[in-house]
Amino acid sequence: MKAKNCLIFGGSGQIGSFLIRKLTKNNIRVTVVTRNIHQKGLRIKTQGNAGYIDVKESNIYDKEKIEKLFSTADYCINLVGILYEKKRGNSFKNIHTIFPTLLSKLCKKYNLKHFIHLSALGINEAVDSNYAISKLEGEKNILDNFSKTTILRPSVVFSNSDNFSTQFMTILNRLPIFPLYYSGKTKFMPIHCSDLTNVIYHVLSKDANQQIIECVGPEILTFKEILEKLLKLIEKKRLLIPMPLIMAKLSAKFFQLMPKPLLTEDQLRLLKYDNISTGKYKTNSEIGVPSKLFFEDEVKKYSFMWKVGGQFSSEKYNFKKSDTES
Numbered sequence: 639m640k641a642k643n644c645l646i647f648g649g650s651g652q653i654g655s656f657l658i659r660k661l662t663k664n665n666i667r668v669t670v671v672t673r674n675i676h677q678k679g680l681r682i683k684t685q686g687n688a689g690y691i692d693v694k695e696s697n698i699y700d701k702e703k704i705e706k707l708f709s710t711a712d713y714c715i716n717l718v719g720i721l722y723e724k725k726r727g728n729s730f731k732n733i734h735t736i737f738p739t740l741l742s743k744l745c746k747k748y749n750l751k752h753f754i755h756l757s758a759l760g761i762n763e764a765v766d767s768n769y770a771i772s773k774l775e776g777e778k779n780i781l782d783n784f785s786k787t788t789i790l791r792p793s794v795v796f797s798n799s800d801n802f803s804t805q806f807m808t809i810l811n812r813l814p815i816f817p818l819y820y821s822g823k824t825k826f827m828p829i830h831c832s833d834l835t836n837v838i839y840h841v842l843s844k845d846a847n848q849q850i851i852e853c854v855g856p857e858i859l860t861f862k863e864i865l866e867k868l869l870k871l872i873e874k875k876r877l878l879i880p881m882p883l884i885m886a887k888l889s890a891k892f893f894q895l896m897p898k899p900l901l902t903e904d905q906l907r908l909l910k911y912d913n914i915s916t917g918k919y920k921t922n923s924e925i926g927v928p929s930k931l932f933f934e935d936e937v938k939k940y941s942f943m944w945k946v947g948g949q950f951s952s953e954k955y956n957f958k959k960s961d962t963e964s
Contacts (some may be wrong), residue, residue, distance in 0.1 A: 642666045644842070645707055647698075647741065648717030650678040652799045653756070655685050656835045657715070662686030664839065669707060673697050698737045699727065708748040713842055715754045716741055721769070721801075722894065722902045730772035738776045742783035752786050754841055759791045759827075759852055760913045767907045781849060788841050790834075792853040793913045796933065797831035798940040803933075807868050807944040809900070810876055817881035817889070822862025825912040827854035829922075830931035837922045850919045855929045858914055867934045871941035 644661055648654055649670035661668050667690050672678045675695035682693050696703040698718065708714070716738050723729050738755055745753040757773050764770035780787050796803045810816060837853050840846065859867070862878060869876055881889070886906055894902040915921050922929060942948060 642712050642842075643710055644668045644713045644715060645711040646670050646715045646717065648719070648756075650682055651717060652797055652801075653717050653795060653831055653834060654682075655799065656797065656831045657717070657838055658682070658685040658691065660832075660835045660839050661842075662690035664843070666690070666842075668692070669694055669711065671696050671704070671707065698733070701740065704740070705744055708744045708750070711748070711750060713752050713754070714741060714745050714750055715756075715838065715842075717756050719756065719758070721905065722899055723768075730768050731775075734769070734772035735776040735779065739779040739783065742780040742787065745786070746784045750784075750786070752788065752842060752845055753780070753784050754838060755780055755787060755789050757789050757791045759793045759854070759915075760908070760911050761791070762916070762918075763911045764908050768904050769908060777850075788846055788848055789850045790837060790841070790853050791850060791919070792829050792834055793827040793855065794829070795831055795834055796828050796937065800831070802828075803868065803937050804940075805900075806865065807872055807941060810865065810869055810874060811872060811944045813876065815877045815879055816865065817886065818862055818865075818878050819881060819886050819906060819909050820861075820883075821880045822860055822865065822878065824861045824909050825858050825914050826861065826864065827856075827858055827914045828864070828933045829853055829855040829929050830933075830936050833922075833927075833929040833931055837925075837927045840925065840927045846925060848920055848925060851925060852915045852919050852921045853929075854915050854921055854923075856932060859933060861909070864933070868937065868941070871934065871938055872944040873946075 644666050646654060646657065646668055649658060650672050654670065658668055658670065669692045670682050671694050672682065675693055679693045683691050694707060718733060718737060720728060720733050742753060757777055761770035761773045777789050780789065794802055833855065834853055865878055887903065890901045890903045890906045893900045
């Protein structure tokens with residue numbers, strides 16, 4: 639039986655690392671495209687079974703080089719996305735609209751079996767967010783161009799290598815006060831990275847014909863509840879104070895000037911909208927791949943890095959006073 643060949647864009651990030659392990663473990667060959675093969679190539683090759691990973695270097699604007707990769711592919715998965723805009727062409731429109739539109743056209747041209755595109759939950763409602771607008775436009779173009787497409791819309795994705803739980807634990811560890819935007823009432827359904835990759839593998843292996851799937855975790859948590867759980871896990875007490883909107887906007891203006899902004903004005907607008915399943919599309923549970931991993935249980939496994947003593951914290955090793963006495 640001929641092995642399946644999967645072309646992955648954005649495979650060097652958090653989700654890509656989990657996905658490569660999942661696919662190669664199931665005897666699927668992957669070609670991972672990265673912008674800097676010298677910086678990321680060696681690490682990518684360690685993420686899965688030897689002999690099943692090929693790494694190619696290309697940027698998203700090199701159409702000719704990208705097109706050559708499609709001639710041997712059976713499937714294409716696009717994980718490329720940004721949370722804030724940068725210089726040198728890294729705009730929401732380029733990354734979320736123009737690039738996936740190109741991929742969908744190439745999928746059609748080379749008659750691939752399936753195109754899986756990672757989008758985001760809650761973008762239908764966020765009509766004043768440039769991030770959401772670019773995502774929606776990209777989705778529309780993809781579905782218009784290539785019928786054998788599945789778009790996955792995950793809630794916030796977490797793991798020990800994320801930019802969500804780890805970043806918040808770092809901030810909560812350092813600051814005595816943390817602002818609650820919109821009083822911390824925004825709802826999320828955090829999904830663990832391994833649960834999300836299970837969904838991707840299911841769609842690929844079963845050739846699922848759902849055009850849009852909402853990928854959510856097993857629980858609904860408000861932003862305030864997430865912060866409270868993180869504080870509990872790192873054993874810190876901090877003041878969580880609701881921030882007036884005008885102050886939130888001013889802080890966002892300041893933060894977005896940083897090289898890696900903690901918050902931008904566009905992200906602040908996104909926080910107005912709940913990030914939970916809408917009922918308009920099927921969820922991962924409804925297609926037979928329910929999420930099994932709960933936020934607090936999983937974050938607990940790596941939260942010790944933000945505790946006093948780090949990996950040698952007393953709770954991790956269950957030390958008693960008598961154990962340290964001579």
